[in-house]
Amino acid sequence: MKKIGAFLLFVVLATLPCLAVSIVYPPTDKLPGQSDQVGVKADHFPSMLHTFIWRNWGLVPASRLAEVVGTSERNVRKIAVSMGLEAKPDVDPVWTSSKGYITLLRRNWHILPYEQILMLLNMTQEQLEWALYEDDFLFVKLGRKKPKCERLVYQKPTEEMNRRAKEIAKLVRSNKPRKLVPRYDFFADMPVPQLEGQDKTQGSESNTSNGLRMVFSYNAVYGDPLMDAEQSSYPDELLSRLSAMGVNAVWVHSVLRMLVAPEGPFPGDDNYRKRLENLNTLVKRAEKYGIKVMMYVNEPRALPKNWFDNEEKKSLSGIKEGDLLTFCTSNPRVREWLSGSFEKVFKAVPGLGGVFIISMSENLTNCASHFHPDGCPRCSKRPHDELVAEVNNTIAEGVLKGNPDARVLVWDWGWRDEYAERIINRLDKRCALLSVSEWSLPIERGGVTSKVGEYSISSVGPGPRALEHWRYAKAAGLQTAAKVMVNCTWEVSCIPVIPAMELIAAHARKLGQAGVKDVMMTWSLGGYPSINYTVFQKMLANPSASLDEIAKDCYGEKSGAAVRQAWKAFSDGFGEYPYHINTLYSGPQHVGPANLFYPEPTGWRATMCGFPYDNLDSWRSIYPADIYIAQIRKVAEGFERGAVLLKQAIAGETDPVIKKMMLTDLRRAEGFKCVFRSIANQSTYVLYRNSKDTKNLGEVIKEEKANVLEFIPLCDADPTFGYESSNQYFFVRQDLLEKLINLEYLRETFSGQQ
Numbered sequence: 001m002k003k004i005g006a007f008l009l010f011v012v013l014a015t016l017p018c019l020a021v022s023i024v025y026p027p028t029d030k031l032p033g034q035s036d037q038v039g040v041k042a043d044h045f046p047s048m049l050h051t052f053i054w055r056n057w058g059l060v061p062a063s064r065l066a067e068v069v070g071t072s073e074r075n076v077r078k079i080a081v082s083m084g085l086e087a088k089p090d091v092d093p094v095w096t097s098s099k100g101y102i103t104l105l106r107r108n109w110h111i112l113p114y115e116q117i118l119m120l121l122n123m124t125q126e127q128l129e130w131a132l133y134e135d136d137f138l139f140v141k142l143g144r145k146k147p148k149c150e151r152l153v154y155q156k157p158t159e160e161m162n163r164r165a166k167e168i169a170k171l172v173r174s175n176k177p178r179k180l181v182p183r184y185d186f187f188a189d190m191p192v193p194q195l196e197g198q199d200k201t202q203g204s205e206s207n208t209s210n211g212l213r214m215v216f217s218y219n220a221v222y223g224d225p226l227m228d229a230e231q232s233s234y235p236d237e238l239l240s241r242l243s244a245m246g247v248n249a250v251w252v253h254s255v256l257r258m259l260v261a262p263e264g265p266f267p268g269d270d271n272y273r274k275r276l277e278n279l280n281t282l283v284k285r286a287e288k289y290g291i292k293v294m295m296y297v298n299e300p301r302a303l304p305k306n307w308f309d310n311e312e313k314k315s316l317s318g319i320k321e322g323d324l325l326t327f328c329t330s331n332p333r334v335r336e337w338l339s340g341s342f343e344k345v346f347k348a349v350p351g352l353g354g355v356f357i358i359s360m361s362e363n364l365t366n367c368a369s370h371f372h373p374d375g376c377p378r379c380s381k382r383p384h385d386e387l388v389a390e391v392n393n394t395i396a397e398g399v400l401k402g403n404p405d406a407r408v409l410v411w412d413w414g415w416r417d418e419y420a421e422r423i424i425n426r427l428d429k430r431c432a433l434l435s436v437s438e439w440s441l442p443i444e445r446g447g448v449t450s451k452v453g454e455y456s457i458s459s460v461g462p463g464p465r466a467l468e469h470w471r472y473a474k475a476a477g478l479q480t481a482a483k484v485m486v487n488c489t490w491e492v493s494c495i496p497v498i499p500a501m502e503l504i505a506a507h508a509r510k511l512g513q514a515g516v517k518d519v520m521m522t523w524s525l526g527g528y529p530s531i532n533y534t535v536f537q538k539m540l541a542n543p544s545a546s547l548d549e550i551a552k553d554c555y556g557e558k559s560g561a562a563v564r565q566a567w568k569a570f571s572d573g574f575g576e577y578p579y580h581i582n583t584l585y586s587g588p589q590h591v592g593p594a595n596l597f598y599p600e601p602t603g604w605r606a607t608m609c610g611f612p613y614d615n616l617d618s619w620r621s622i623y624p625a626d627i628y629i630a631q632i633r634k635v636a637e638g639f640e641r642g643a644v645l646l647k648q649a650i651a652g653e654t655d656p657v658i659k660k661m662m663l664t665d666l667r668r669a670e671g672f673k674c675v676f677r678s679i680a681n682q683s684t685y686v687l688y689r690n691s692k693d694t695k696n697l698g699e700v701i702k703e704e705k706a707n708v709l710e711f712i713p714l715c716d717a718d719p720t721f722g723y724e725s726s727n728q729y730f731f732v733r734q735d736l737l738e739k740l741i742n743l744e745y746l747r748e749t750f751s752g753q754q
Contacts, residue, residue: 028114030129030304031146032139032323039110039147040602040613044738044745045168046161048111052152053079054738055107058089060096060120068112068119071154079157082165084172094184096122098221099232101131102138102728106610107735109142113149134255134301134363135223136524136726141610168741175709175737177716183732185719186219186528187237210541211517212407212481214249214294214356215242218496218527222253222726226275231282241529243289246537247521249353250286251294252279255301260341265312267303276348283351292353294407295345297395299357300327300338302364318367319375329366329391330378338391339398346402354407355399356434356520359391361414366391371416385419389426396428409434409481409520412469413454424472432479433469434520437511440465445578446627453581455489455523457498458574460506462514470516481518482511486536487526490584490609491577493724494592494731495671496528499642501535502571505547508539516540524726531661556658562649563662566642570669573638578631582621588612588682590724592675593711594731596742597685597701599749609727616686619679629683636676643669667714671721674711678704694750701750705743712736 028034045051049069056065057080066073081087094100101121108117118128132139157165220233234250242250259275262268269275283293302324308314318328327334346352360369366379368387373379379387396408410427411434412420424433441452441463452459462482470480484507488498511519519540521533531554539545551567552560586606588595598614606615620628646666653659681704688697715721715736722731 027125028118030125030306031114032129032132033143033145034114034148035145036148037145037603039149040598040604041110042596042738042742043599044742046157046164047155048152049154050079050083050157050161050165052108052111054083054085054734055111056104056120057085057734058091059100059104059732061091064120064122066154068116069152069154075154075156079165082157082162082169084169092182092184098224098228099184099219100728102135103730103732105138106142106727109611110147111149111152113151114146116152129304131223133304136253137363137608138223141608141727143604143607143611171740171744172737175712175740177733178713180716180733181719183719183723183729184219186723187235187241210246210537212249212519213247213533213537214251214520215247215522216251216524216527216725218529218725219723220252220524220527220725222524224255224258225252226254226258226278226282227271229274229278231278231285234282234286236285238529239286239289239291243291245529245533247529247533248290249292249294251296251356251520252282253524254295254297256297256299256338256341256345257301259345263337265310265316266337267307276345279349279352283349283353287351292351294353294409295355297342297355297357298359298362299365299391299395300329300334302326318379319370319372321364321370324364326364326367326369326376328376328378329387329394330376330382335390335394339394339401342395342398343402346399346406350403352403352406354403354409355395356409356411357392357395358411358413359388383422385422385426388415388419389423392423392431393426393428396431400430407432409518411435411483413483417465417468420469421472424469424478425476427476427478429477432481432518433473434481434483435466435469437461437466437482437484437507437516438463443579445576446623446631448578448623448627450580450622452579453584455485455584456491456579457485457489457500457503457507458491458577458579460503460510462507462510462516467514470514479518480516481520482516483520483523484511484536485523485526486521486532487528487530489526490590491574491579492589492592492672492675493525493609493727494590494675494722495668496526496720496723497530497532497668498570498574498672499532499567499665499669500571500574501532501547501551501567503575504532504536505539505550508536509543509545512540512543525724527725528720555662556653556655558655559649559653559658559662562645563665566645566649566665566669569638569642569645571638573635573641576631576634576638578620578623578628580621580623582618583623583628585609586612586615586618586621588619588679589675590727591730592722593678593704593708594722594735594739595678595682596739597682597689597704597746599689599746601690614682614686614689616683619683625683625687629680632676632680632683636673636680639669639673639676643673664718667718671711671714671718674707674714677707678711681707697750698747701743701747705740705747708736708739708743 042051062073062076066076217234225233257267258269259272260268286293304323305325308317308325316327318326367373367376392410399406408431410431436454438452438456438459438461441459443459473480548564551564555563585608590609595612602613604613606612606618650662681700685700722729
């Protein structure tokens with residue numbers, strides 16, 4: 001990685017008491033989506049420079065901020081202090097590492113052009129390009145286009161800017177934290193309830209007698225975790241907790257070309273040995289806790305068309321989509337490379353547990369993966385089911401040649417129903433079929449009917465699609481597995497544990513009755529080691545088990561009954577969630593109270609789990625605005641009722657471990673209440689603003705300010721608030737303070753219009 005200093009030239013000016021900076025900017029010609037649409041401005045700050053310093057202060061060293069805008073550290077620090085920020089904050093390097101760069105990228109997306117973003121993140125163009133394409137839909141989450149931003153250059157603040165900064169400083173000083181737990185400090189002193197009769201150390205063999213229990217690490221780097229020699233994505237403190245709670249497999253995100261050497265016309269990476277070495281180490285560490293390591297596979301990944309720069313490479317290509325070209329799996333050379341590469345990986349890493357495969361609709365991979373193989377002269381002549389089954393079988397062949405004991409789970413994610421049976425019948429009999437349990441489940445919320453797409457706790461599966469696909473699989477001689485969400489979902493991901501235990505227990509009970517044994521309990525979200533795992537697994541193993549008894553087992557006789565009633569309140573509320581697949585990805589629930597109120601429509605469409613903006617029409621999806629808001633308020637009320645019950649129980653609890661668990665539960669329940677109140681407030685604000693109803697705007701601004709003030713200390717005390725591994729931190733404390741600044745600015749703005 002090139003150092004920032006390679007791009008900078010310092011020139012001492014004799015007439016100034018500080019350094020001025022002449023910057024050589026890196027090229028950005030390959031970076032995607034550069035748009036003419038101007039980025040969203042934060043009018044509540046005195047200038048864009050103030051916005052930049054505010055949003056990066058304490059996350060990026062002041063010296064680097066100064067370099068980016070071409071001034072001295074002294075000038076940058078002076079502006080920060082003028083807004084009430086700490087003069088010399090401790091800057092954790094995690095923010096500028098692979099574990100924090102997405103948080104920084106998102107908060108600067110509308111402020112800096114690409115060239116200054118590269119400097120801020122200390123990245124090369126090639127590194128950022130790879131991340132945008134390969135780090136879990138990152139470019140899609142950012143909206144598929146880069147807002148137009150003028151190069152940001154330091155200018156001395158005017159007197160009016162200083163006056164406005166002074167007002168901001170007053171607000172900051174009045175909201176100092178009482179207790180601020182460092183971000184990323186997830187597991188310190190966390191009590192973990194155990195499954196009855198289970199020892200915390202499982203031994204060297206994976207305990208799979210009760211079936212597969214697979215999760216993703218709560219704090220894993222998603223994009224390229226195997227380059228981390230310290231393996232901070234899978235710390236021992238997490239593995240031990242997961243093992244104690246019955247988890248026997250963790251999965252890692254993988255990109256095949258990063259695990260093999262370049263081979264003729266096929267891609268590879270010079271650091272492949274390092275990744276394999278680190279994967280070996282992880283497999284051995286996990287084995288100590290009875291945990292297998294599985295790979296998420298979505299291959300062969302398409303590459304930018306400029307990679308296919310000669311005739312031999314072009315002969316391997318298939319369809320074109322945007323700037324990407326596929327490797328055509330109808331070409332025997334491609335299949336030979338695909339199978340052979342997996343064989344090499346599994347031979348190089350003995351003990352690697354296996355793979356689960358997505359072959360449709362995730363990243364662009366095979367020519368049929370996005371449903372239009374007609375663009376390929378070879379694949380257009382072949383049946384769709386044959387193409388999809390062939391990709392899965394090719395991967396399975398390589399994996400099982402490398403390790404005959406490995407497991408291969410073929411995930412039907414994205415398959416169209418009309419193809420499913422034929423695909424399943426063509427699969428290698430050594431595979432298992434993995435299906436999203438709740439997919440296609442009919443639901444009704446607020447009088448609006450629809451079907452579940454995926455990722456739901458509010459909807460209790462299994463649904464008709466999974467049941468049908470499992471029947472096909474059993475008839476074809478395949479094993480079956482369920483993909484469920486046990487902790488949290490894209491329904492709301494900024495707090496890690498949704499305590500809707502009645503819904504979770506009901507889903508587990510139905511899966512147990514359906515004879516499902518193997519379960520994937522998370523996606524990239526949902527990996528926090530929580531009591532939800534305990535409830536789910538007990539009910540799956542024994543569908544006739546009593547949730548009342550489980551509550552008493554976990555919380556004791558004294559508090560168990562009250563906790564059980566709180567679970568019912570949470571479940572009743574969360575069961576009202578206005579579910580739709582577009583609501584999940586477009587809604588403001590992940591950013592929560594940190595999402596700003598905008599004085600005028602932004603004109604920007606909400607992005608996938610990224611920027612909700614003010615795009616109410618996307619948030620509500622199929623729901624009329626009034627019904628969407630009413631359903632969201634019902635969810636908030638459920639968490640409020642449950643929180644009251646928990647408070648009452650805590651007052652009489654004397655066991656310190658149980659009390660600590662309940663206090664954590666209470667904090668998160670109150671956090672969910674604030675998140676859903678904020679969604680309702682945000683939606684109501686957009687309606688009033690768009691109708692020019694300035695009288696009622698003042699009231700909703702007041703309500704949201706009180707809500708944010710309640711949320712801030714909850715966030716301060718819990719580093720899990722705002723975090724999800726593939727998105728990193730959606731918000732930090734400074735974003736919530738910015739929301740207060742934003743609300744005060746709007747209060748003054750709209751009061752002047754009345």
